[in-house]
Amino acid sequence: MRIRLFHKLFLAIALASFGSIVLFAASAHWVMQRSFVRYLNEAREARLESLAGNLATHYADSGGWDALRGDRRGWRRLLLDVERPPAPPPGPPPGEARAAPPHQAEAGRPPHRGRGPVAVYDADHRLVAGHLPYAADFQSSPVIVDGRTVGWVAMPPLARPTEARDRRFERRQGQVLLIGGVIAALLSIAVAALTARRLVAPIRAVGSAARELAEGNFETRLAPGGRDEIGQLTDDFNLLARALHENESSRRRWFADISHELRTPLAIMHGELEAVQDGIRPNDARLLDSLHGETERLQRLIDDLYQLARADIGALDFEFRPQPLAPIVNQALARFARRFEACGLTIEQAIGGNLHVLADRERLDQLLDNLLENCCRYVTAPGVVHVSVTGGNGKAVIGIEDSGPGVDDAELARLFEPLQRGEASRNRRSGGSGLGLAICQRIAHAHGGRLTAAHAARGGLALRLELPLQEAP
Template identity: 40%
Template sequence: MRSSITLKLFLAILATCIVVALAMGMAVRYSFDSGFDDYIRERENQRLDSLALTLAADYVETGGWGFLAGRGDRWERSLRLSRYARPGDRDRRGAPPGPPPRVTLVDAEGGWLAGPRVRPGAERIRHPVTVDGRSVGWLLSPPPRLMAVNDEIDQRFQSRQLRATWVIVGLSVLLAALVSLLLARLLLVPVRRLAQATRRLADGDFDIRVRVGAPDELGRLARDFNRLAHSLARNARLRRELMADMSHELRTPLAILRGEIEALQDGLRAPDEAALASLAHEIGRLHRLVDDLRELSLADAGALDYRMRPLDLSALVERALDAVQDRYARAGLALERDIEPGLRLSGDERRLEQLLANLLENSLRYTDSPGRVRLRAGRRDGRIVLEVADTAPSVAPDQLPRLFDRLYRVEFSRSRLHGGSGLGLAICRSIVQAHGGEISAMPSDLGGLAIRVEWPLADDRGADAADGFTAMDEE
């Protein structure tokens, strides 16, 4: 099997299961051995207690150990009466086949009385034979582990249990291998789907999506992959639209310039002031388009130069309105202002002037005459809010989020006929975001479009004046 994550996961799960199975087998074996020794010890103690009581009774009856002297049958009789011999050791008449070879009787001083003789230093368990509270003798028995070795029935039982334990361990390992293989394949199904989808995504198939399964790490990874594919598809579409729009934007002034120059070369048009003014206008249009594109490319690269410092936004807005007042009047538009004094903001004055100029230029270009354009600036909910609203025409709600895309312009009412490169609002968004603010588009209560910009306050003084802008909204 080739090296793969499936094999690695299979081996990891299998190795874990084998270790667990072996550990359980050893634990069961140790528990059985310990319990079996305790069982033998407890059984031997019960037999020794019974034998000690029988011998104590004979000792009292005869006044000593003399009844055992030279009479092996009395030792056998005591064994039978005490039930020391196990039921399996008895014949059909109930008598043991012979004296058990493992228990020895010695007197209080350790002198041998009956049973097999014990060599000096041999390990034995001592069990007292008590008469009137004193030990008159001792029963010596091998420890449980030696009794189990010398007992054929116990050996067979131990052997069967040992075989059963390792058979169970072996079957557990086989089952673990099967389960590990199934788990490895099952767990890696979504990973394989993601790998295949990633290869297709790398090949340019941005429409590929993967199924989101359980809400775990793999499910979150699948959702992130789908978002990435959606973003790449959107960027590819925007790139195609950008190239198409750019070619159109550049073609129009270039075509005009070419026509004008050819007319001058062919003598169809005199090189007078009007012709030169037309050429200068188209050249200026190209220059603005190139400048706007450069601004956006620098913004994308994070290379735009911003020199932040505290400034008076109210005064900055007033100057921007004064600069376009005459142009609005010539276009038949009434310019209204509602500016709260003392609005402080930390920002780049030159970039903010560019922001205001783009917003006012957008309303000037796309508002029908006669009409109204209203600019309001004030504090609300701990933020500085600036809003430029105009009269008809408006923008469809589904097109509002795209107004800040590059070269995007609403067709029909706010179309290319009004001029402009379609980059002004994209530049506005870049400037606002660089100042930590937010910009959004919404329908205007005047019947047209409203562009709203919000910034955090430069200090805490704006929270107390929050009601001022809210009151203006209610007017």
């Protein structure tokens, strides 16, 4: 049987609150009992002090304890003098009936509070009046005459209330604590239910929204939460939903773009062949050149798609070795020197430092060739391409900036997506597949680096390749 989170939270909060209430009530009852007994014992001590004063007067008048020994009536009078209640209030005006005083049945009787087995002892703790032998734990008060202790008046201490009135008071206090504890327990149950419901509600909302995501509704969003962990969970879910929505949009755009890229050369070849079949175009060398160009374009696209797919699944082969970076960049520029000259582009170089990186030489050449090829395809002649190699903070940086045209901010953010060319501002003159930068970024990540793009100060595009520095062998 699965226990729901609501029930777990409810039980945890309710049991913790109930346990605290029980502990508090038990502690309060224990403290109340001890305090009440202490109060009764203090009242008894006050009674003993008053009785000791009367006994001192009796001792001084009679010249000793002999007069009190065996005189039960005299001893009772002394006790009554101490326990006698105050005089009743004055009667009502003439002609008005006297109301019966409260506790009339107890009128004229000593009050119950503080009563107990009181005894008098001489200076040597020998019994004078009463019937209990002296014990060390008795409550006692000295009988002092002319500065000399002539005896003691004492009684056993109370361990718990003995009078009916005191027991009723103690019982009522216990009932009050019990009623208060029950009310507090009911309130804690209500608070536990509300708290558990409040905590579980956003989690249920996340679960419901997650099921909608699983069904393909990637536009599902949750209301922003608070600043606690549940609010952070809500924000993370919305972040996940946005990422899934963007990935789905990218997937659909990918299928649309790849379909377009594959259809274009096939449509051209199909049209050329139909023209030959219909006798509109002769089957000559120009036709073969056109068909050959389209098949090459289709082959490049398929090869790039294959490379990108292998990069995405981590199937590209790499053989990392420490490599000096400057010679690799210089050789790449040498390979493109004539190509740049034919495209009307000027190369500016700022390559310095004895920098080494851990790299696969073949893949790094592939990356640089793709970046430089993009310059040949998209930079307007006459143009300038500035290539730099710098190092610092544990990184080697290869920078490639061109003179334009550039791309807008929206295209810049999508520049490394497959089949993205930024065609609105950078001419497609050589039939690029739009996969080169995506492949370059995968190669950079495989080297533990990253490839980023920004607007160049010259008006074009600035590409920045960062690779971890390696100590020279």
